[in-house]
Amino acid sequence: MGMFHLAGVAALAACATAAPAETSAAQPKSFLKELGNSTWIIGNGIWNMTQGRQYGVKLWYKGKDRVGPTATGHYVSYNGAASDLNWTSAAIADSGRDWINVKFTAKEGDFHWVIHDDLAGAYQYFVNHALPTLGEFRTLWRLDNVSFPNGHTNVKDGELPPLSEYAAATNVQDETWQKADGTFLTKYDWSAFIRDQTYYGVYGDEVGSWYINPGKDYYNGDHLKEELMVHRESKTGDAVQLNMIHGTHYLARSSDNFTDGKTWGPWLWYLNDGNKADADRRWRQEDKAWPYEWFKNTAYQSRGSVSGKLLLSDGRPASGAAVFLGDSNSALSTADQGKDYYYTAYADKQGRFTIDDVRTGTYGLYAWGNGGSIADVTTSFVQNDVVVSKRKKTDLKSLKWTVTDKSKRIFQIGDFDRTSRGFALSGPTPFEHGRIAKTPGNLTYTVDRSRSSDWFFGQSNLGTWSINFNLKNVPESATGARLYTSLAGFSSGTKSNILVNNEKIGNISSNAVLLVSSQDTYRGATQAGEWRNLQWDVKKELLKSGDNKVDITVTESTQWRGWLWDSVVLEWV
CATH class of the missing domain: 2.60.40.10 (Immunoglobulins)
Incomplete structure (x- = not known):
């Protein structure tokens, strides 16, 4: 099968260049070939892919099929795996002397592959026409686990867990397994801040598959937007390379409608011999070239x-x-x-x-x-x-x-920066399943003696975290105080009461303060999820000269669910 396919590709390449002698130099060697029955082959002399109605089922590169016998290949989908796009047609939408732009059409929109004769890989982009309201929209490769045993993001690099490890472990949560030694296998440990990415992907000793997204303006979310980047597929062992161009893995309510013509991309899908230094060089080249002059789209330019x-x-x-x-x-x-x-x-x-x-x-x-x-x-x-x-x-x-008067500050724990950085266990690794379970149930923090590093990045376990502070006096001009409990993330299932000198002033709970759960602590986020700034009024008569305290008491706890701390601030008003 492989020899027949490679020979067929050589013939296709020859056909693509067949032309009268005086014009042959202007014809690209990249090609699109329709095989019938909603099947096409695209590529050039370096690589080629067989595309079916939904899946790119074969990827020939360096003499081997890099999708392999069990992996799914390439596809585009929204709202998880429930809605994979079905391609109804394919055509060369545009071309030049050494490139073609292949457009695959589905009812939701058009997915483009811009293939250059000398490029291992292709530029890709998607133009919306009729996508529904959605949270997740992605393109991805599910590839052969022998060719691609390793994963790489800007914060994590190394071997993806072998499929055999999943078989010997116990499933404890969505795509999360506990091994006999108590440690965890989870795809979410391969998440990262998406706008910080340079090149990322999966690779081995002879081949690497990389996504390079120099222009990130089509992503949803802000600086702290996190996404799953690569992982091992737990059922088949596929090496998964995700391109979450609209993602919700760590958010609460990101669901959008898009105008006709909304475009994601272009980005570069890049193949090489697994060399990360080469992928980095290519990233720098693409970053310098963005926004791409070759992309002749009026709104883009x-x-x-x-x-x-x-x-x-x-x-x-x-x-x-x-x-x-x-x-x-x-x-x-x-x-x-x-x-x-x-x-x-x-x-x-x-x-x-x-x-x-x-x-x-x-x-x-x-x-x-x-x-x-x-x-x-x-x-x-x-x-x-x-x-x-x-x-x-x-x-x-x-x-x-406009900012508040610093002279009215009574105390502050941690930087007010929408992250848990600086607190105990917040890093340096930004993702680790179950780390929030390592934080204490009971903790005492004494203002002017304790440091931010004595406070922990998240709170989940039953118990009380007490903040002790001393007031020399209660200002006559003050009408009361305001307590900020700023959260870098919140996953519902754990509840707490907030007390000032033993009197309850509020609570952290999805029911009490209308907090919509974001998918952060239980998916291993340790630095950020979706930020919330909760503010509580404190009656003046609750505070006194001398010793005072704020208690945050967890009354109900669900494993791995709770909140990430950003900052705790008390100030006079």
Whole structure:
């Protein structure tokens, strides 16, 4: 079968170049061949793939089928595995002297492969026409586990767990197994912050398959958007390379409708001999070339820039602030925005920021603290109706960010940066299943004596975390106090009461404060999920000169569910 297929591909390549002598040099060697019965072959002289109605079932590269006898191959789907796109036709939509653009059409939209004669791999993009309201939309490869035994992201590299380990372990949760030694196997340990990715994929000694996404404006969510990147398929052993172009693995309510013509991509799917240094070089090459001049799409090529300077109302520059360009006049959090195009940046030490190559349109500008000299800032900045015009520089000049009076701060635990960084067990590995179970049920933190590293990244177990603090006096001018319990993530199933000097002022519970569960702690997130800032009024008479305390008492606990801590702040109002 393999010899016949390779010979057939050679013949197809020859047919693709067959032309009168005077024009043969202008004909690409890349090809599309229809075999009938909703089956096609695409590729070039380096690789080729056999595409069926749903799945790319064979990938020939370096003399072998890299999908293998049991793996599914390549496909596009939404809302999990329930809805794989069915291709009704394929055609060469455009071409040049050394490339073709192959368009596969489904009722939901068109998936394109831009194949160059000399490229191991292809550029890919999807144009929406009729996708339903969705949370997850992805393209992916499920590949041969012998050719691709290893996985790589920007934070994790190494062997994917062999299929035999799953067979000997006990399933304890969705795609999570416990081994005899008490450790866990889970695909979610291969998650990462998606906007931090350079190149990622699966590889072995002779072959590597990589996704390179230099332009990330088609992703949903903000700087802290996390996604599953690669993993071992537990039932078949396939090496899975995910391209979650609209994902929800660690979010609460990201579900969107898309306009006709919404485009994800282009990105590069890249093949090599498994060399990570080569994949890194290719990433740098693609990043430098983005946005791609060759992509002749009017909306894609229509871009401008946005700049400005964020200044806090107390006179400080918003040094290092996270800056997000998203939906204007939106009721959604920045994590949950996803219907259009989104851009992220960080301000410099003076609070200045510039975001280049922004698609033209009207945006909302958002900013929040990212630690450092503004780790005390509990407010966020929003400016709506920011207009970006083609080839124009939108200069927003100085932007005033209102903050609370630092002199009214009673205490603060941890940076107010929407992450658990700096707390015990929060890193350096950002994902580890079950780590929240290692945090204590009971803990005492004494203000001015304890450090942030004495507080833990998450809370789940039954017990009380007490914050002891001393007040020299209760200011006459104060009308009360405000307690911020800022959460970097929350998975429902664990509940707590919040008490000030033994009087309950609130609780952390999906029922009590209308917290929608996000899929973070039980999927192993240790630094961020979906951020929530819970604020509680504290009556003035509850506080007194001398010793005081805040208790956060877990009254109900569900294994691996709870919350990730961002910061706890108490201030006078």
